[in-house]
Structure formats: structure tokens, C-alpha cells
Amino acid sequence: MSNSTEEEALQDHETTITQTKGAYFTNGSVRNGLCGSAVVEATAAPETSVSIVRAETVSSESMGSVLGTEQQAIWFALQDCMRKRPLTRQGTRSSYTIFTDSKESLCRLSYRDSNNQNRDICEKIFQSLDRASERNMAITLKWIPAAAKLPGHLAAHNAARAMTEMVCTPSRKAKNRIYKRAALLKLLAESAARQNQQNPSLKVFSQHTWRLDAALPGKHTLRLYDQLGQHQAAILVQARSGHNHLNSFLARIKAEDLDRCSCNQGAEMIKHIILRCPKWESQRLILIAIAGPRWGDMSHLLGGYSSRKAWNAGLPVDGPKEKWKPYMKVVNATIEFLIQTERMVPRPGWRRDDEE
Helix, strand or coil: CCCCCHHHHHHHHHHHHHHCCEEEEEEEEEECCEEEEEEEEEECCCCCEEEEEEEEEEEEHHHCCHHHHHHHHHHHHHHHHHHHCCCCCCCCCEEEEEEECCHHHHHHHHCCCCCCCCHHHHHHHHHHHHHHHHCCEEEEEEECCHHHCCHHHHHHHHHHHHCCCCCCCCCHHHHHHHHHHHHHHHHHHHHHHHHHHHCHHHCCHHHHHHHHCCCCCCCHHHHHHHCCCHHHHHHHHHHHHCCCCCHHHHHHCCCCCCCECCCCCCECCHHHHHHHCHHHHHHHHHHHHHHHHHCCCHHHHCCCCCCCECCCCCCECCCCHHHCCCCHHHHHHHHHHHHHHCCCCCCCCCCCHHHC
């Protein structure tokens, strides 16, 4: 329904409200440094009435996005559907509709965008839809124009905005996610520092990462990893830290004799794999197209603030640090490229000495 006109969407809305067992309206809001999501349920008998199902301050603005809040609200609606109708009698089929004014959300969900920066919440949405189908429930996602100012949409809009007032704070679950990520990054830094002290020849993590990202330390690191799934985040950590399964690092820790790449054109380092190794020329074409004129800038490719300066103005190509954000489309493309090479995973039969 994301391609329907406003008139078609409004007509469909009138039909849906009267014919389905439940209609939900979702909305997200990003302001005052906060992200809020809300969902309301609307009924048509005896006259249109709405009730707030769930409204939550889901994160700080630095760790969220408008698209993310919209998709979070959709998931809230699906949760309520599953909670209120846990089982459906065999032979019956119940229909429920979820309305959103976010065409982008519907487009991305319609083709299960694997490069979506909010892939975790998308996967939850897909899982909920699959479970609903197993329970003989028909749940449809539909677009509704925000300009129509329908009661259900207005109620969801106001509820989401209420969750981004200055007095609000992220929910306990959201804060726990923030604290866990912050604690994880702290442990990584402490572990790298201890390793550097024990073996100066292994000063890879901090030096390599600082060369890639001139904005360290910064809150952007949390935002960067928060937008990735677990597997994607693990790949990016390896690429940014230099601690990975490539020959350059394995030779450094005496797990391999040589640091050479099998192409025999240089040491197998992350920069060589991404930019130069002829084995991955075909896989590299998509990444080159997405990176555009910034191709070759490793900082840009791996979500870091580049130390490069524009040739004509002498100013940083990424602009002021305080306004800069990682370009996730390029970061996601780089991660996808590295996944395709299969060089960021342990090799069959290989394990560290301390794992024996």
C-alpha cells in the first residue's frame, strides 16, 4: 500500500476501520535529543474512538533515527496483536491492520532490506508476522497520509511527541541497552590496553583504530554499533581494530609464518582486502559505486571521521567533528563486502593456543 495515492489510502482506511477486528495507528518522533514511539488502537462502533496501546521513549537521539522510531512503533502494534489474540480457533481467520505514515518503513519492510540500519527491529517485525500467519491471523501494514489528520493518526502522533518532551528519559530497557554497550566498549578498551602493556609488539587495537577514526573518543561509536546486527558488528570490530583472522594479524601473534596474502601482491591486511586484492574485484564493484568519490578513504568506509582535507579549501572532508555522523550506507556496504570474502571468520581447523 506504500504506492497508493492519498485518496486511495483514505478510502481504504474507511473500509478497514469498519471491517477488521482491530486497526492500529503508529508514529515516531525525534526531538529534544530523544526518540519516541507510540501506537494506538482505533474502533468504529458506535463511533470512532482511540486508545493508547503503548508509548515509550525508546532511546536518545544520538542512538536512534526517525525511521527507527517508526519501525519500533510498528513492532509495538504487532506485540499487542499477538498478546491480545494469543490463539485463534482452528478454521477462523482474524484480520488486523496497522497504519503508518512512513512510506520508507513500508518500502524497506516490503522487500526485507538486508542493509537496513535498523535490521534488528525489522527482524522482530518479520518474526511476528510469521508467527501471526501460523496462528491464522492476517496482519496488514498500510500507509496513511499524515496530512489527513485522522483521529487515530493524530492520537499516535501526539503520544509519540509526548515521549520526546524534555522531561522524558529513555525507558529502562533502552537505558539498559545503552549501558551494556558502553560497558562493552570500556571492556574492549581495557583489554586492549592490558594486551599492549603485556606485549608491546601487539599495539594494534588502539593505534589502528585511532588512525581510522580521528573523532575518537566519541559518542558516535555507540551510534555506529547500535545500528548493526550482532554479526555485522563483529565484522566491523575486526576491521576497525585490526584484531581479525587475516594473515597480517595471525603472523603477528605467531599463528601463521607469513603475513602475505594468497594473491602474492602484499600483506593480507584489511586495507589490502578492501582496496587492492585482485581476488575480490567483482565483489568490490558495488562498494566502489556506493562509496563514489570517497572510494579509497578507509576511515569513511569503516565509519570513522576522516583526517583527509578537501584539496581546494583545506578543510576536513567530513566537516566539523561535532556535526559529523558515520555514513551508514557505505559502512553497511563495506561490511557486506567483507562478509562475501569470508576472510573475517576463523579458518577450518584453526584455533588459538589458549583454546586447546
